[in-house]
Amino acid sequence: MRSQPPKVTVHVIKKGSHRTKFGGCATMVRMDDIDSAIVRELQRDARQTNRELARRLNIAPSTCLERVRALRARGVITGYRATVDLRTLNRPVQALLAIRIRPLGREVIERFKKFLTSLPEVLSVYVVAGGDDFLVHVAVPDVDRLHALLMDQIFKRREVVDCRSSFIYQHVANDVIEPLPPNGA
Amino acid sequence: MRSQPPKVTVHVIKKGSHRTKFGGCATMVRMDDIDSAIVRELQRDARQTNRELARRLNIAPSTCLERVRALRARGVITGYRATVDLRTLNRPVQALLAIRIRPLGREVIERFKKFLTSLPEVLSVYVVAGGDDFLVHVAVPDVDRLHALLMDQIFKRREVVDCRSSFIYQHVANDVIEPLPPNGA
DNA sequence: CGTGAAAATGACGACTA
DNA sequence: TAGTCGTCATTTTCACG
Numbered sequence: 001m002r003s004q005p006p007k008v009t010v011h012v013i014k015k016g017s018h019r020t021k022f023g024g025c026a027t028m029v030r031m032d033d034i035d036s037a038i039v040r041e042l043q044r045d046a047r048q049t050n051r052e053l054a055r056r057l058n059i060a061p062s063t064c065l066e067r068v069r070a071l072r073a074r075g076v077i078t079g080y081r082a083t084v085d086l087r088t089l090n091r092p093v094q095a096l097l098a099i100r101i102r103p104l105g106r107e108v109i110e111r112f113k114k115f116l117t118s119l120p121e122v123l124s125v126y127v128v129a130g131g132d133d134f135l136v137h138v139a140v141p142d143v144d145r146l147h148a149l150l151m152d153q154i155f156k157r158r159e160v161v162d163c164r165s166s167f168i169y170q171h172v173a174n175d176v177i178e179p180l181p182p183n184g185a
Numbered sequence: 186m187r188s189q190p191p192k193v194t195v196h197v198i199k200k201g202s203h204r205t206k207f208g209g210c211a212t213m214v215r216m217d218d219i220d221s222a223i224v225r226e227l228q229r230d231a232r233q234t235n236r237e238l239a240r241r242l243n244i245a246p247s248t249c250l251e252r253v254r255a256l257r258a259r260g261v262i263t264g265y266r267a268t269v270d271l272r273t274l275n276r277p278v279q280a281l282l283a284i285r286i287r288p289l290g291r292e293v294i295e296r297f298k299k300f301l302t303s304l305p306e307v308l309s310v311y312v313v314a315g316g317d318d319f320l321v322h323v324a325v326p327d328v329d330r331l332h333a334l335l336m337d338q339i340f341k342r343r344e345v346v347d348c349r350s351s352f353i354y355q356h357v358a359n360d361v362i363e364p365l366p367p368n369g370a
Numbered sequence: 371c372g373t374g375a376a377a378a379t380g381a382c383g384a385c386t387a
Numbered sequence: 388t389a390g391t392c393g394t395c396a397t398t399t400t401c402a403c404g
Contacts (some may be wrong), residue, residue, distance in 0.1 A: 246372095
């Protein structure tokens, strides 16, 4: 399972200066270059061994382990997930549903959001400002199933006043999310 | 790092009948209940040890390892990713950009998609049918940065004819994606 | 599915700036 | 004092029977 060494060297410039003196929050800790590199690498492959990760970053395995644990404890790394292929899970048809609900209010929104996330067809729920209130990413086995989802589940809800569905031709997710600097630095 | 035993027993009914006799594709292999359970568990925690995974599923570690490898080789499991907290990466502001481009055509779409995914602010790109051509999920440090992204990057592109941006109040992703049965079964 | 050699983990104490 | 490193007992992996 553990990946083989593809020799991707990660260049790390400075090593020290870990904790900020005057960060916004009390528990705010600065991400130095090593932390960023660890987060980047673990987003690429969360199952590489600690030894391999350490070797890529040119630090000792024990140091690396400590860093990873700290990142997890700090809440920077929130979990480790296997990613799956939707086609092999019999869900090749994807769509985006733009839904408007009424009346707008915290409780109604929260309840409808809970409802959406409980549906197995739903991959992702965005609560948005602007013309629509919800954008829902769904994946289903076929078009019939999408129709059934709309008719038997979504439209049955009293709060739904409008729903436009768009087919998704392609969906590419940026698998490595980097920290962004505060300013144009 | 390895999680401690939270004693979540997974009930598996039938064990055998792994390969389909008449699947659609030649290399098509059916997902039995053990495979589904493995995929579900590894989506929840990709770093649990093989032993622990096997214990949850009430199968031998060697069997479990073989199953996981097969799922990876079959392309059901496409990778293992660490998930991160956008706030700790200094990207608390999220938005959805609905973009229309012209002229529509395979090359223009492909080129613009490549451009979008190369931007560090971009989390996810949907190529969709309907009124808009692209839906882009972005996360930035602040509103200024969003404005800068639109002005300095998106609107600079000649193919962009329209872009509406909506703020995202909340985004919840279904972290465990289950296989769906072919019919109403 | 069980076994066992080889490998990785992770706790601990020493070291350094 | 906070971060890093080397060591090693314990745990895990994974090829083979």
